[in-house]
Amino acid sequence: MTLAGWIQIALFCALVLALVKPLGLYMTRVFTGASTPLSPVLRPVERGLYRLAGIDEAHEQHWLTYAGAMLVFHAAGFVLLYGILRLQAFLPLNPADQGAVAPDLAFNTAASFVTNTNWQNYGGESTLSYLSQMLGLTPQNFLSAATGIALAVALIRGFARASARTVGSFWVDLTRCTLYVLLPLCILYTLFLVWQGVPQTLAPYAEATTLEGGHQTIALGPVASQVAIKMLGTNGGGFFNANAAHPFENPTAWSNLIQMASIFALGAALTNVFGRMVGDERQGWAILAAMGVLFLAGTAITCAAEGAGNPLLTALGLQGGNLEGKELRFGIPGSALFAVVTTAASCGAVNAMHDAFTALGGLVPLVNMQLGEIIVGGVGAGLYGMLVFVVVAIFVAGLMVGRTPEYLGKKIEAREVKMAMLAILCLPLMMLGFTGLATVLPAGLSGPANAGPHGFTEILYAFTSAAANNGSAFAGLSGNTPFYNLTLGAGMLVGRFFVIIPALAIAGSLAGKKTVPASAGTFPTDGGLFVGLLVGVILIVGGLTFFPSLALGPIVEHLAGAAGQTFAAAGN
Numbered sequence: 001m002t003l004a005g006w007i008q009i010a011l012f013c014a015l016v017l018a019l020v021k022p023l024g025l026y027m028t029r030v031f032t033g034a035s036t037p038l039s040p041v042l043r044p045v046e047r048g049l050y051r052l053a054g055i056d057e058a059h060e061q062h063w064l065t066y067a068g069a070m071l072v073f074h075a076a077g078f079v080l081l082y083g084i085l086r087l088q089a090f091l092p093l094n095p096a097d098q099g100a101v102a103p104d105l106a107f108n109t110a111a112s113f114v115t116n117t118n119w120q121n122y123g124g125e126s127t128l129s130y131l132s133q134m135l136g137l138t139p140q141n142f143l144s145a146a147t148g149i150a151l152a153v154a155l156i157r158g159f160a161r162a163s164a165r166t167v168g169s170f171w172v173d174l175t176r177c178t179l180y181v182l183l184p185l186c187i188l189y190t191l192f193l194v195w196q197g198v199p200q201t202l203a204p205y206a207e208a209t210t211l212e213g214g215h216q217t218i219a220l221g222p223v224a225s226q227v228a229i230k231m232l233g234t235n236g237g238g239f240f241n242a243n244a245a246h247p248f249e250n251p252t253a254w255s256n257l258i259q260m261a262s263i264f265a266l267g268a269a270l271t272n273v274f275g276r277m278v279g280d281e282r283q284g285w286a287i288l289a290a291m292g293v294l295f296l297a298g299t300a301i302t303c304a305a306e307g308a309g310n311p312l313l314t315a316l317g318l319q320g321g322n323l324e325g326k327e328l329r330f331g332i333p334g335s336a337l338f339a340v341v342t343t344a345a346s347c348g349a350v351n352a353m354h355d356a357f358t359a360l361g362g363l364v365p366l367v368n369m370q371l372g373e374i375i376v377g378g379v380g381a382g383l384y385g386m387l388v389f390v391v392v393a394i395f396v397a398g399l400m401v402g403r404t405p406e407y408l409g410k411k412i413e414a415r416e417v418k419m420a421m422l423a424i425l426c427l428p429l430m431m432l433g434f435t436g437l438a439t440v441l442p443a444g445l446s447g448p449a450n451a452g453p454h455g456f457t458e459i460l461y462a463f464t465s466a467a468a469n470n471g472s473a474f475a476g477l478s479g480n481t482p483f484y485n486l487t488l489g490a491g492m493l494v495g496r497f498f499v500i501i502p503a504l505a506i507a508g509s510l511a512g513k514k515t516v517p518a519s520a521g522t523f524p525t526d527g528g529l530f531v532g533l534l535v536g537v538i539l540i541v542g543g544l545t546f547f548p549s550l551a552l553g554p555i556v557e558h559l560a561g562a563a564g565q566t567f568a569a570a571g572n
Helices: 003-031 039-053 063-086 103-114 130-160 170-196 223-232 253-277 281-308 311-315 331-344 359-370 381-401 414-438 452-467 482-511 528-550 554-562 567-571
Strands: 206-209 215-218
Touching (some): 003 170, 003 253, 003 281, 063 103, 103 482, 130 170, 130 253, 170 223, 170 253, 223 253, 253 331, 281 359, 281 528, 359 452, 381 482, 414 452, 414 482
Antiparallel strands (some): 206 215
């Protein structure tokens, strides 16, 4: 790593930290119903939407009703998106005459965007029309992101309230998040991207004549607006197949930096929202510190591995690190940092091909996802995922000192711990279960492009990315088959909703409890000891559930490379 690389990482961290408090304050005011600078303009629009939908904004919901509303809303969104994809050939705004999307691919894509995963078994510019991108995918980018934030706020209310039966209104939270947070930020962000050179047009694809006299079709479209929400909402689905490595999605070093910062911005700010709503900002900073420790460790490992390069090539005298699969305009630091950011958050956007990373460089994105996408994580999803681990950490602390565990004055009892473990264990069930299935069935074994441990890692990465609702790919797996479309789609749905429902159950349980005054024996949860305990619990739980599988993939690749063997030879 060069000095310029470390400066880039430091600039990124400083930019994210600078956004935490102002965004946290603004979102706290939005979700507590307080006035904001945008209220004079947007409040009449908000009231009009409630009247149109027949919603009483003063009526709050029990956690079961909140969960039911969320599930029904997303079921309707799934059906609508599936229908648009299947009928694409007959709908307008299709200048490239794209045909109907196949049934299994339409199922996979609908599940992907409804769950905020944005896994793509297709090339956007060669498969989807402008209408499918704008009317089908983009609304789900907003709504799935707003849902994650709304659910995080509902869980925060569970910790903040006492003797309450409700956790808020899903419809009000969804409306306010979309109207006051996502839309204004995306409008500004889109203008910035257009300034940097990202297209925003409904014109047909351009035809160009090359210097050799050949003809080339240059894909265009309403790119900037979709890139804005894909980054801010940690969606990650690219307008183009090359995603953020494409010069029309990510044209400059400034766009690369701002895109990385925007992936973390709302997720990091929600920790401040948590601190403000529970009445102690230090609690939010402690959670952000735990996220930061894991993020910086992953960044250091990835940058060091990519900077050192492939040991086989280094032995031949080739220096300069691993540039395979990377855009030279971003280099190793910009590519390695982007890979850690996009998998620490459940974004899935990529500006380099993770399949071409070194073994240890590719291990970190895999571990980030397998820990449950709680290192900042998806907007909202990262916070409620981290709070689930907080419940487990507090339970462990209570066992060590022999007293009933409590957090923020709420006693953590058997119900909360059981719900937390359900939320945590559904992810390895999907990731490892479907990976095991794919490695024994011919339909699964036909997907990876490589043999041996690297091919196994391609399969494991795909199901990890799906269940973690990340959406990034190792780029060596041919996933557009009925087997992978259906199994990956199922993994996305379970990874999203089987975590959300236990988290809402925890919110409802905690909201109904009385607050217990702190005593001399209360474990402080705003200092370094708690941060260390939380990080330790996350790593131990992740180690027990995933590291046996990891040892068969990237770690074997690393050892094989160090021994001077090829990955394929190691697999044989």
